[in-house]
Amino acid sequence: MGSNETFTENEEAPTYAPWIPVPNVQELVREDPLQVPQRYVREPENRPEVTDMSHLSSLVPVIDLSLLLLGNKEELNKLDLACQDWGFFQVVNHGVAKELLQKMKDAAAEFFELPLEEKNKYAMPSDDIQGYGHAYVVSEEQMLDWSDALILVVHPSHYRKLKFWPNSPTGLQEIIEEYSNAIRKVATELFQSLSLIMGMDKEALLGLHKQLVQGYRVNYYPPCSKPDQVLGISPHSDSSTITILMQDNDVCGLQLKHNNEWVPVNPIPDALVVNVGDIIEMWSNGKYKSIEHRAVANDNKARVSYATFLYPHEEAEIEPLNHMIDPKTKQQIYKTVKYGDYLRNSMKRKLEGKAHTEMAKVETLA
Numbered sequence: 001m002g003s004n005e006t007f008t009e010n011e012e013a014p015t016y017a018p019w020i021p022v023p024n025v026q027e028l029v030r031e032d033p034l035q036v037p038q039r040y041v042r043e044p045e046n047r048p049e050v051t052d053m054s055h056l057s058s059l060v061p062v063i064d065l066s067l068l069l070l071g072n073k074e075e076l077n078k079l080d081l082a083c084q085d086w087g088f089f090q091v092v093n094h095g096v097a098k099e100l101l102q103k104m105k106d107a108a109a110e111f112f113e114l115p116l117e118e119k120n121k122y123a124m125p126s127d128d129i130q131g132y133g134h135a136y137v138v139s140e141e142q143m144l145d146w147s148d149a150l151i152l153v154v155h156p157s158h159y160r161k162l163k164f165w166p167n168s169p170t171g172l173q174e175i176i177e178e179y180s181n182a183i184r185k186v187a188t189e190l191f192q193s194l195s196l197i198m199g200m201d202k203e204a205l206l207g208l209h210k211q212l213v214q215g216y217r218v219n220y221y222p223p224c225s226k227p228d229q230v231l232g233i234s235p236h237s238d239s240s241t242i243t244i245l246m247q248d249n250d251v252c253g254l255q256l257k258h259n260n261e262w263v264p265v266n267p268i269p270d271a272l273v274v275n276v277g278d279i280i281e282m283w284s285n286g287k288y289k290s291i292e293h294r295a296v297a298n299d300n301k302a303r304v305s306y307a308t309f310l311y312p313h314e315e316a317e318i319e320p321l322n323h324m325i326d327p328k329t330k331q332q333i334y335k336t337v338k339y340g341d342y343l344r345n346s347m348k349r350k351l352e353g354k355a356h357t358e359m360a361k362v363e364t365l366a
């Protein structure tokens with residue numbers, strides 16, 4: 001499969017970062033739906049606004065993948081602006097069957113409804129980031145997010161740690177595989193258009209990954225009796241190349257930071273949400289933005305989101321592409337980092353906006 005599959009032989013599945021065990025949020029709510037322990041209560045300045053900003057959601061760009069595949073120039077231009085101005089877009093006509101999206105949602109919902117001891121058969125060990133648990137918890141003092149998660153590495157297949165892949169409900173493993181393959185196809189198609197707007201030939205972006213690694217993360221946000229005091233997931237940007245997110249069709253929660261305002265990304269039924277990750281920001285020397293986002297909790301319903309992270313092989317060296325550096329100023333925002341170092345550095349911290357990107361910046365600007 002060419003340069004994309006260079007690293008396949010004799011390679012161990014990597015482990016990532018340690019975390020400190022914290023309570024299961026779904027269980028807290030099951031025990032007492034009214035309790036919100038102090039560690040989840042944010043400082044007033046970090047709480048979500050109570051004003052309904054839903055009207056802003058329609059500003060988030062919508063991209064038609066079928067038009068991109070036809071080489072439609074106007075759509076390519078829209079993609080370019082979306083990545084520069086928003087770092088986020090919703091994708092319609094992406095070609096993934098509605099039935100598959102629903103199958104993924106139904107099976108995952110069934111998993112989260114299992115008793116805790118069943119789910120804990122796949123518990124994330126304290127020295128890794130795969131399994132059912134809470135990533136990015138690194139101190140006893142830090143604020144906690146109002147969510148639980150199931151995190152798996154799905155590609156390349158020899159990175160899989162199958163002991164963390166739930167086989168309850170029956171068929172869940174196969175559904176994760178089928179869903180992930182379909183999303184991988186969308187990702188590689190998007191990479192072709194992203195390559196074009198980045199001034200390269202269609203296959204260039206995929207090649208830069210050395211190998212396209214793929215992670216899967218299901219976030220489960222239980223209802224919260226005080227949704228205005230907690231966050232489902234803290235503000236952060238993703239250390240991926242891109243992230244492709246499926247949301248419930250009727251439950252809101254995702255918000256992105258745009259012009260210093262939190263803009264909701266409310267679901268368009270069966271659309272996929274895509275965000276530019278840190279690596280595209282680095283390759284493009286800051287032209288395309290890896291935008292901070294967060295999720296808020298709801299008071300009466302649980303929300304589930306399904307994130308697919310696409311990222312380079314650990315050995316890939318990431319640096320601004322020469323042709324994307326302004327020839328006049330020659331100003332380079334990012335230096336060369338090995339992706340594995342970058343990823344591990346971001347995973348051993350708490351989620352804190354874009355703080356983890358500093359290690360990749362040229363010192364004079366940091």
Ligand SMILES: O=C(O)CCC(=O)C(=O)O
Binds near residue numbers: 253293304
């Ligand atoms: O739940 C969401 O909408 C956002 C999830 C997210 O940002 C992530 O998993 O990185």
Ligand SMILES: [Fe+2]
Binds near residue numbers: 236237243293
């Ligand atoms: Fe994210």
